[in-house]
Amino acid sequence: MTDISIPTDFENLSPEKPVAGRRAPEDILSQVFGYEGFRPLQEDIVRTVIGGDNALVLMPTGGGKSLCYQIPALARPGTAIVVSPLIALMQDQVAALRQQGVKAAYLNSTMDIQQAWATENELMTGELDLLYCAPERLLQPRTLELLHRVSIALFAIDEAHCVSQWGHDFRSDYLGLELLAREFAGVPRIALTATADERTRQEIAQRLSLVDARHFISGFDRPNIQYRITPKTNANKQLLDFIKEEHEGDSGVVYCLSRNKVEATARMLSQHGYNALPYHAGLPPEERAHNQERFLREDGVIVVATIAFGMGIDKPDVRFVAHLDLPKSLEAYYQETGRAGRDGNPSTAWMVYGLQDVIKLRQMLEGSQGNEQFKRVERQKMDAMLGLCEVISCRRQVLLRYFGDSLDSPCGNCDTCLTPPETWDGTVAVQKALSCVYRTGQRFGVTYLIDVLRGSENDRIAQAGHDRISTYGIGSELSASEWKSVFRQLVANGYLRADPEGYGALQLTPECRPLLRGEDVVLLRKDPVKKTSSRTRGRSPAREHITDQKGWEALRSCRKRLAEQQGVPPYVIFHDATLMEILERRPSSMVELSEVSGVGKAKLEKYGEVFLEELASL
Template sequence: MYMDQDFDQLATEPPTAAGRNPEQVLHEVFGYESFRPLQGDIVREVVNGGDALVLMPTGGGKSLCYQVPALVRPGTAIVISPLIALMQDQVAALRELGVKAAFLNSTMDFEQARATEYALATGKLDLLYCAPERLIQPRTIELLHNASLSLFAIDEAHCVSQWGHDFRSDYLQLSMLAQEFPGIPRIALTATADERTRKEIAERLSLTTARHFISGFDRPNIQYRITPKTNANKQLLDFIKAEHEGDCGIVYCLSRNKVDATARLLSSKGYTALPYHAGLSAEDRARNQERFLREDGVIVVATIAFGMGIDKPDVRFVAHLDLPKSLEAYYQETGRAGRDGKPSTAWMVYGLQDVIKLRQML
């Protein structure tokens, strides 16, 4: 799954946008005419050396809030990301725009990792994506101390919270960034955090004095529909046939068995439906995710193991055949629909058996 990062090219080219202002970078690198609401304020705060805690809806443009400052401030931005597939997709997209980006993760062999470390040490990178477990290693900390850094971005920051829907213990050690690198601005970003979770994120990441930027949750292009469950399979087939024939979508189920059965059902009806859950091999999961990202009209049937950080703009529907585990999780999962701003549907059927199943799982 390793992606060749082409360091021979990096060795001969300077970093991307030194000396330009945020608006220039936004237009010349990313092709946008103006910032969305809050984006500009967040970018200016970080460019000026301030810390920020950002709560912005899925599809609201969180990545630009650290990518633009990374290209304005001198040095390399370190982006802490929890998912290998996500960081590899973002690096690939940035490199297509001419940005000098790379990643450090467990897919790399020794030589590949050393080449990335050398590119960082010699100032050839604008952004370096890194998993939290890699970042907290003493070797990585020493490497960062010997590099010129522009900022730290902590993506999917709800992973730091035990109240959040995707707790990751490695995130708890990221508070050390404040002590180890006191002069480097830090920005933590999430799409799902209630007031209690935001408070916990700020405390655990030593961001209690950071400015908070909180955007509204409304996604007006997504139509939310919830209906009682009578015959879930028939209801799902009728919904897709009537409203989303040929569209790309995600169907969430609570159990692996139900994921497999639903994928088989949809495939038998002529849809390109692929399963995704923790019971599949890493190779099968990676292959199915890659097809979902690259092909048109693919439906992924998945447990909640699928989706965090998935950046596919044309997901036209997200369907739930079982109740999600929390309202936060439901918002995160349905937020994967309609990132391109076009009309999309969040559709769910529910029944008493869902409550029983969730209690059994607890």
């Protein structure tokens, strides 16, 4: 929305005086949000900010980051200003806070002038506990002028990795937030993110003047997420089998690299009876907003998207995140998979990965317009991503180590722990593959090279004279799929590279010399043979332990009816975890219901009788 002048009736307004006797953080946690105790680090962060000090917080998605500034906002005098990068995110968070009896609002471009004036009036008269706005809105001269005239409790900068040019979601508007340290020197600032390696953390601290602030780094582990990466054979069939066997009826996100693939995959899923919607930057804004709204408000919707979708999505019951293409970095992978299981219930991060993914990403990187320093950093990030794909030990340990975290023993909840991969001595096979690349002139792609190695009789090989070279037919002991695995691992580990001109030819790198000379022994990973999942077919792992399916569906229907009446997503009423606890405990009074985690005072008053009646009718 364009900048507008301040209405004349604001001129004589002054901010409300600080309110004495604010509640203790423990009381706010219990009475407003319905939780009995803080999670690790939350209490220290909350008390730091309430005390007026700055903080930089790294906490995994679903770890309770929002409470780290929402509770201080209610404990300190004045209005907390929350910087949020996405309109949908701020709208959902405001809706959730209002359900809990918190006076929250937002300022964004979806509002007309009258709506904006009304919100600004609430700010000026001290009626708001929290005000959400985008960085570009906050930095407008008009907004800064308003903020200088009110009592501000704190500034919270959400998704703080957006300030880093080394981050995966860089937003140039975030760079202007450095002025908060100068213009509002006495106001505490808290910056929060779920994803940042050491380089990104340093840049966040420097750009937001938080080098001397207290840094709180929580563990990056999401133990409820099961990480699985499998070789790509037929991606569509693999995706369908995965959903049918493990996540029938669940909400999920499927990531693809291109817009065309997003739309094709959404159509494919729809044709097989799934409620699947596309999302990418090329769709009309109205269609994107509509599809995102349906995903947030309806059960069982699958969004097929590019990386344009997801930052800040607050839906707690996403049961799976699937990747049909390889992410560019572990930061992107962690951020995207982190959208699963925000409620703490079992969820799956599933990916198919093949040689063409590696070739495509390496070609995109080498063909980019970035300088050599940029390309060097991006290569390191890509190598780390490929290392996770090819690792034969615990995937979670590799992922956490990248972010400076650690896990003492294997997690037991990733595919390499559940089904340890076999390895084999691939030294001879590797030498054959590399020799074949060399003797065919480093001008051919993997399919042609495999045909030569396996001695295929076709005109193309004969015309090129490659049926007479020494590597013709020397690899008949391996199947075509086994050779694809060999070439994939050679490219992933940097022994071969894709032609940077984009023609798909494989070329030798200097790193392959010791292998050609036989100086190194090469252990390769055997691609696993698909096995039927041990989970109940079609039953979400988050709901496997629910024995009363009729009661579960009745409570969900009750929640959905209330949500539709108020125009909010169902999880804003109660999270799945809260519904499960209600079903398990079967409270028969308001007092008993108040003891359920996630049932605060405001929600108890609004919905208590309705849910007690529903339980009594079961």
